[in-house]
Amino acid sequence: MFGTSGIRGPVGEVIRTDLVLNVGRALASQGAETVVVGRDPRPSGATFADALSAGVRECGGDVVRVGVAATPTIARSVGWLDADAGVSITGSHNPPSDNGLKLWTDGGQAFRGKDRHEVIRRINRRAFARADWDEYGTERTWDNATETHRRRIVGAVDRVDDLSAVVDVGSGCGGGTARALSSLGCTVETLNARPDGRTPARPSEPTAEHCATLCRTVAATDADFGIAHDSDADRMIAVTDDGTFVPGDVLLALFASEFVESGGRVCAPINASRAVDDAVAAAGGEVVRTAVGDVSVAARAIECDATFAGEPSGTWIWPAVAPCPDGLFAAAQLAALIDRRGPLSALIEEIEAYPIRRRTFAVDDELATMEAVRESVVATHRSVDRTDGVRVDRDDGWFLIRASGTEPVIRVTAEATDDERSRVLFGEACEIVARAIRDRETGGRAETTALSAEGGSVNGI
Known part of the structure; x- marks a missing residue:
């Protein structure tokens, strides 16, 4: 259920x-x-x-x-x-x-x-x-729920000086972000601010493709940053002052390095980039890996007394404030970070990003398909991390195959130190999934189409 x-x-x-x-x-x-x-x-x-x-x-x-x-x-x-x-x-x-x-x-x-x-x-x-x-x-x-939330954010985050932001509410219920940012000192322009559950302007998930209008708007104005939410505003993604969509792994690394305490911990899921580990280590902290999903990430953050936790999907958690993803609070924290340290475009240049590829396969039965994948990987690889799905680590990279917990899909992620090696690991992982699907199709059940373009997407700066 x-x-x-x-x-x-x-x-x-x-x-x-x-x-x-x-x-x-x-x-x-x-x-x-x-x-x-x-x-x-x-x-x-x-x-x-x-x-x-x-x-x-x-x-x-x-x-x-x-x-x-x-x-x-x-x-x-x-x-x-x-x-x-x-x-x-x-x-x-x-x-x-x-x-x-x-x-x-x-x-x-x-x-x-x-x-x-x-x-x-x-x-x-x-x-x-x-x-x-x-x-x-x-x-x-x-x-008074949304107004109370705004007041809590304003009371917990430093005011900013002369920043401007564009907030794409995505026809959802994250309009409180614009009000909170305005109260903190930002000049705010909104996109798709009228709640409409049919999401007529763009799909709810704030991906780079879906946020193209936000990127163009930020680039064409003097805005210092852009924000986008999904329908219920637990997710938050960012756009730089020059209109560049910030990959979730990069924003995770930036937040984690900023909010980790020396000798302290932050939590990130098993599908997050090694860039997070590098950035946190440089700040004197440690990354604790978890299963994918904000429920797992938040729970582990509380257990290990982490100061921050997040996911590349755009969920950000400050356990001392609230043990739930809070896209509104995250937007305010990003504004304060930019005010303290300068343009977001410059901040993300400090993050050493690795070539990371992701692809999604739609299936009729993700659990059965994933079981076939698991058997194949365990039989052919010496060391397999089964925290969530199956992850295989190599000296120069890794790949992860896991069933989504929210949709009937199998997700593949691969990352390496260079683009060619990332492509090879990604291809190996995708072939494992494709073979499991073909084996099931021979039983008379055609089950899949790839949702993304052939070869997957590569995240970087």
Whole structure:
């Protein structure tokens, strides 16, 4: 039921009102007396928010509705309201036809482990503690969630001097970023700021391709940097003052080196570039590697007392502030960093980037395909890291093959010290996946098309 970041899938197939209703019942049945509920602007979100609230109240819990709000706003509101749990109804960076649920503890951390298992157990067994007719829970609204988030950001980040920014909200619910940056002293121009769950201007995921308009706008103006979010604004990507899209690995290395303490730790997933290790080592710190996904990264950051954690996908976590990805807070931190140290274009030049290639294969059954890949890699390679999928390290590079936790796809990543070696390792990894797919096709199931161009994409400066 749960992927790497909550429950997610196509509306009407995976995400239905009966499932959402039962999640609400399960939360209240396992002790959540007050649940914060918010959503992104997808058309299906209002119906699912009603269903979630009904399930909670049927089992005696109270609901606080915060309306359309960013996922980090919802997650942090659990603590601000002294509630027991929170639910963000969002499809995140998935297409508008998808939706999902991200569940948050009273500490603002994503559900994991036993909390997830208990939700699944109660739904599977219909083990709901329904309240008596006169003990149903109540519902109220709280309209100050986004404003409270803005105030918290302004109180935690240094003001800036005469910076200008372009913020591409992506028709989602990250408009609070523009207000926070303005409060910190930035002049802000927005793109796609009107919430629209159909994402008419660009796809939700803030990739280089999807953010071409943002890059052109920053380059054509005197803006010092650009920001883009996905639909629920837990992700944040950046564009430099000259309109260059900053690869996620490079921004991760920059943030990690800036916020690691000497002798301290930062957390990054197993698919992040070695550039992160180099930058953090130069700053006197250590990188702790984790499974991919903000839930795993955040949990490990708390366990090892890390000062910062992040992913190349654009999720950034400051555990001392909140144990959840916060795209709004990250945008403010980036503004303060630029104000302290100078243009973003110059800052990323300090990061020694390696040629890194990524490719995505769509499959009908990612778990079965990944099992075939795993068997092949383990049988043919002496040392295999199985933290998440299979990773093979060589002296001059590495490759990783893993199943996505949010979509039915297999992801391939390869990196090396030079472009030719990166190409060779990438080709080796892609052939392993292609062979596993061909083997399954011989059973009569045609399962895949590559989503990216042949040869994959190369990230660098």
